[in-house]
Amino acid sequence: MSVLRPDLALIARNIVPGSRVLDIGCGDGTLLAALRDARDCDARGMELDPLKVADCVARGLSVIQGDADADLALYPDGSVDYAVLSETLQTMQHPARALDELLRIGRRAFVSFPNFAFWRVRLSLLWHGRMPVTQLLPVTWYETPNIHHLTIADFRDLVTARGITVEQAWFLAGNALVGGTAANWRAEHAVFLLRR
Amino acid sequence: MPASAELMLALPLPLDCGQRLENVRIAYETYGRLAGDAGNAVLVCHATTGDQYLASTHPLTGKPGWWDRMVGPGKPIDTDRFFVICANVLGGCMGSTGPASPASDGQPWAMRFPVITIRDMVRAHLALLDALGIARLHAVIGGSMGGMQALSLAANWPDRAARVMAIGATAAMPAQNIAFQEVGRQAIMADPDWQKGSYYGTGRAPDAGLSVARMAAHITYLSEASMHEKFGRRLQDRAAKTFGFDADFQVESYLRHQGVSFISRFDANSYLYITRAMSYFDLAEEHGGRLAEAFARSTAARYCLVSFDSDWLYPTPESRKIAHALNAVGAPVSFMELSAPFGHDSFLLDVPALDRVVAGFLA
Numbered sequence: 001m002s003v004l005r006p007d008l009a010l011i012a013r014n015i016v017p018g019s020r021v022l023d024i025g026c027g028d029g030t031l032l033a034a035l036r037d038a039r040d041c042d043a044r045g046m047e048l049d050p051l052k053v054a055d056c057v058a059r060g061l062s063v064i065q066g067d068a069d070a071d072l073a074l075y076p077d078g079s080v081d082y083a084v085l086s087e088t089l090q091t092m093q094h095p096a097r098a099l100d101e102l103l104r105i106g107r108r109a110f111v112s113f114p115n116f117a118f119w120r121v122r123l124s125l126l127w128h129g130r131m132p133v134t135q136l137l138p139v140t141w142y143e144t145p146n147i148h149h150l151t152i153a154d155f156r157d158l159v160t161a162r163g164i165t166v167e168q169a170w171f172l173a174g175n176a177l178v179g180g181t182a183a184n185w186r187a188e189h190a191v192f193l194l195r196r
Numbered sequence: 197m198p199a200s201a202e203l204m205l206a207l208p209l210p211l212d213c214g215q216r217l218e219n220v221r222i223a224y225e226t227y228g229r230l231a232g233d234a235g236n237a238v239l240v241c242h243a244t245t246g247d248q249y250l251a252s253t254h255p256l257t258g259k260p261g262w263w264d265r266m267v268g269p270g271k272p273i274d275t276d277r278f279f280v281i282c283a284n285v286l287g288g289c290m291g292s293t294g295p296a297s298p299a300s301d302g303q304p305w306a307m308r309f310p311v312i313t314i315r316d317m318v319r320a321h322l323a324l325l326d327a328l329g330i331a332r333l334h335a336v337i338g339g340s341m342g343g344m345q346a347l348s349l350a351a352n353w354p355d356r357a358a359r360v361m362a363i364g365a366t367a368a369m370p371a372q373n374i375a376f377q378e379v380g381r382q383a384i385m386a387d388p389d390w391q392k393g394s395y396y397g398t399g400r401a402p403d404a405g406l407s408v409a410r411m412a413a414h415i416t417y418l419s420e421a422s423m424h425e426k427f428g429r430r431l432q433d434r435a436a437k438t439f440g441f442d443a444d445f446q447v448e449s450y451l452r453h454q455g456v457s458f459i460s461r462f463d464a465n466s467y468l469y470i471t472r473a474m475s476y477f478d479l480a481e482e483h484g485g486r487l488a489e490a491f492a493r494s495t496a497a498r499y500c501l502v503s504f505d506s507d508w509l510y511p512t513p514e515s516r517k518i519a520h521a522l523n524a525v526g527a528p529v530s531f532m533e534l535s536a537p538f539g540h541d542s543f544l545l546d547v548p549a550l551d552r553v554v555a556g557f558l559a
Contacts, residue, residue, distance in 0.1 A: 044528065051549060054532060054534070054549050054552050054553045055552075057500055057532070057553050057556045058552055058556025058559070059556065060556070061530070062498065062499075062528035063530050064529065064530060064531045075523065076523075
């Protein structure tokens with residue numbers, strides 16, 4: 001699993017072997033393939049880009065082309081053990097609704113996102129007075145797919161308001177885990193494990 | 197090397213209409229070599245007016261096989277690895293039993309031939325697989341009506357295929373498609389040379405009607421954009437309009453050519469029967485009205501559904517519906533809408549992404 005992005009590696013490590021998993025926005029299927037090969041999971045995916053779906057099929061994966069904003073409704077209740085939404089929440093039209101959908105389809109959900117309150121992002125905005133373009137957020141405001149920037153504190157507020165339980169949370173700076181203390185300053189990425 | 201063969205079924209073939217068809221012949225082509233455990237067989241199902249000449253030269257037209265680009269050594273359906281079978285459908289006119297075949301009285305069946313269904317076509321395929329000693333296919337693949345056969349096989353005989361791929365297909369013929377095909381059938385039946393179907397041996401055949409049917413159908417296989425690109429309003433071998441009803445426009449000339457060349461290789465009654473089978477096709481109806489129910493026992497196979505964005509005959513929602521039904525019963529299913537400009541015919545043409553998907557799905 002060495003090729004996995006740090007947040008995906010973390011998710012893969014924390015999924016119980018043999019689980020049923022739905023990875024929403026699965027890209028070329030890197031996480032799905034890792035879960036299938038190393039964790040013996042029944043791992044399925046949803047992906048918007050048909051050519052990435054084709055890549056997944058070529059890897060022997062089962063992936064449905066679909067739009068996470070529109071097509072999650074078509075998955076039955078409780079059909080998987082884990083629904084995974086990695087680095088996608090901030091691109092969605094209706095992030096709050098998406099969280100509800102994840103926890104309808106999955107008994108648990110992994111959600112990872114870039115933390116807009118990471119200190120470099122804060123400094124960049126403070127110094128330059130412009131929407132930050134950083135290593136983590138490399139695209140200008142008018143071209144970024146990230147239409148709903150959020151911070152770790154924002155996310156905690158949302159899950160609390162929706163009555164969602166945080167089972168576990170991990171915070172990443174680069175490839176390293178950082179502690180929960182002041183994570184909203186120190187973490188570039190957050191990974192949450194949620195349940196109802 | 198391709199091999200042409202014919203099988204005469206030892207047993208009568210039971211049909212959905214309740215009849216049993218005796219002495220059924222199945223004409224088929226094979227490519228590659230069947231493995232000792234018969235585990236490398238791939239059944240390719242042809243579309244409405246296709247035939248078994250999948251990747252071998254057509255005996256009547258001299259043209260390459262209809263999926264020559266997809267099937268062969270080193271190609272996505274690799275005949276160095278797979279034993280590939282393509283059979284002319286029941287009701288067809290390229291050697292399999294159909295309305296032009298002799299009935300028990302030695303005369304052609306003509307309209308006495310029973311109305312067949314997509315499932316009946318699959319029954320004939322399965323009888324062929326039985327005869328070849330193939331219990332479980334590595335994959336069944338088809339586009340358009342071929343995709344319907346693949347889905348019917350998966351739904352009704354869940355243990356006969358490990359992989360199921362349907363391209364530009366549907367689980368139930370939409371009203372618009374029934375409508376277009378009815379136009380085609382009416383064109384044939386309105387031709388006085390059709391003679392209520394008993395035209396065999398009369399020296400006359402409903403060529404004009406069949407040709408019009410083909411022209412109308414051919415329009416539905418293309419896209420507005422591809423027609424515009426290919427023909428626009430360009431005139432055919434002339435500088436100005438003739439103020440007559442000759443084929444002034446290239447698109448008219450093209451369609452007429454399609455119609456005329458079709459009659460040299462297709463039987464009008466076969467066209468009636470095969471399109472009828474398609475319009476009757478409704479997988480959900482066969483299974484209590486719920487499509488998911490059709491696949492409830494079929495979750496061991498892997499599925500791959502592909503649609504094309506320019507295909508308005510079997511548009512993406514048709515494939516998506518199937519994907520969702522399979523998803524609902526927990527079957528491993530992939531679905532994608534590929535971008536290609538050629539309309540419904542995209543599955544036959546140069547779409548590299550499709551090649552990749554087919555190769556990957558079979559691997």
